[in-house]
Amino acid sequence: MSTILVTGGGGYIGTTLVPFLVTKGHSVRVIDRFFFGKNLLPDSDNIELVQEDTRKLTLEHFDNIDAVIDLAALSNDPSGEHFQELTWDINYKSRYATATMAKQAGVKRYILPSSASIYGFQETGVIVNETSPTNPLTTYAKANEKAEHSILPLSDENFCVVILRLSTVYGYSPRMRLDLAINGMTYGALSSGKLPLMRDGTQWRPMVHVLDVAEAMHFMMMANADTVNAKIFNVGSDNNNYQILPLAERVAQAIPRTVDIEWYGDPDHRSYRVSFAKIEALGYRATRIVEDGVKEICDANEAGIMIKNSKTNTLQHYQDLEYWYKVIKDLELHGGMLRI
Numbered sequence: 001m002s003t004i005l006v007t008g009g010g011g012y013i014g015t016t017l018v019p020f021l022v023t024k025g026h027s028v029r030v031i032d033r034f035f036f037g038k039n040l041l042p043d044s045d046n047i048e049l050v051q052e053d054t055r056k057l058t059l060e061h062f063d064n065i066d067a068v069i070d071l072a073a074l075s076n077d078p079s080g081e082h083f084q085e086l087t088w089d090i091n092y093k094s095r096y097a098t099a100t101m102a103k104q105a106g107v108k109r110y111i112l113p114s115s116a117s118i119y120g121f122q123e124t125g126v127i128v129n130e131t132s133p134t135n136p137l138t139t140y141a142k143a144n145e146k147a148e149h150s151i152l153p154l155s156d157e158n159f160c161v162v163i164l165r166l167s168t169v170y171g172y173s174p175r176m177r178l179d180l181a182i183n184g185m186t187y188g189a190l191s192s193g194k195l196p197l198m199r200d201g202t203q204w205r206p207m208v209h210v211l212d213v214a215e216a217m218h219f220m221m222m223a224n225a226d227t228v229n230a231k232i233f234n235v236g237s238d239n240n241n242y243q244i245l246p247l248a249e250r251v252a253q254a255i256p257r258t259v260d261i262e263w264y265g266d267p268d269h270r271s272y273r274v275s276f277a278k279i280e281a282l283g284y285r286a287t288r289i290v291e292d293g294v295k296e297i298c299d300a301n302e303a304g305i306m307i308k309n310s311k312t313n314t315l316q317h318y319q320d321l322e323y324w325y326k327v328i329k330d331l332e333l334h335g336g337m338l339r340i
């Protein structure tokens, strides 16, 4: 079995993916700043944690690594707009450097988790596939597209590069994100009976469960290199291609209390309906549906293991870290605050 380097393995997808890879018999080296906490992954002889910034990697980080799954990024549109320069640095430049170093170090496979948001806005009736023109509307989506364009040409017969354009992810994970559509709708509806919904509800958005993402990544790790090398795959399923208002109604129906829709924001200009025929032709299926995600979030809430706080909102958390870092730097004397 392989040793896999997962950057950003302490994040929402990573804290589900890493234990999943271990159950499949792999060893994992996680490289992460652990911005969301160091204790979200299980203790295991098969998981090595390295606290490092992906902008500072060296060839040694790739010693004995068979494959890289490069999750580390500022992971949504609001963070991308607030930290534009850093999004270019981390999501594009740093991932390009990671892929280049992986190739140099003799790693055999590199998986880039890009985003279906690079389809941006598409006219009603259009169903995009991997050859359709992209239309990235945000810094986050543009940085993903640039990473795709620069990393794909690194592929050759010894270095298999796979690009996965992920749908918006949902479901419970130890680093919980309530800033993702289904998760946020579920939590709002559950906690206050008010389901937050971005106007105007007609926009199309593909969704995919976090465990289906872990399975897709494992699938691409194990697939014959000749079948997947230098290819782009949309990850999701037609069952999970939703218009946002009907999606919200399904979420509301799956919640065991009366729920009202609470509209917010200006009309969302991102709307894309996506084909998953290419990945399905290889035998991969994303099997979970919205009700599965809603139920596990309700269960996690009931069990008291999912608490909404600033860490469950990615942008809020990064803004808080930046704010407190400055405060602490300004006040720190003799290596401490009150305790010196």
Ligand SMILES: NC(=O)c1ccc[n+]([C@@H]2O[C@H](COP(=O)([O-])OP(=O)(O)OC[C@H]3O[C@@H](n4cnc5c(N)ncnc54)[C@H](O)[C@@H]3O)[C@@H](O)[C@H]2O)c1
Pocket: 007, 008, 009, 010, 011, 012, 013, 014, 031, 032, 033, 034, 035, 036, 052, 053, 054, 055, 070, 071, 072, 073, 074, 075, 076, 090, 113, 114, 115, 116, 165, 166, 167, 168, 169, 170, 175, 177, 180, 314
């Ligand atoms: N969640 C989704 O809906 C979705 C959809 C499409 C694509 N993706 C992509 O999947 C990847 C993971 O997303 P996620 O939802 O798990 O996000 P996340 O924010 O939960 O995780 C990102 C992780 O990267 C780490 N990180 C950030 N900058 C770093 C740096 N410079 N050095 C080291 N570590 C750093 C963070 O500490 C965090 O643990 C991202 O690339 C994201 O763009 C996610």
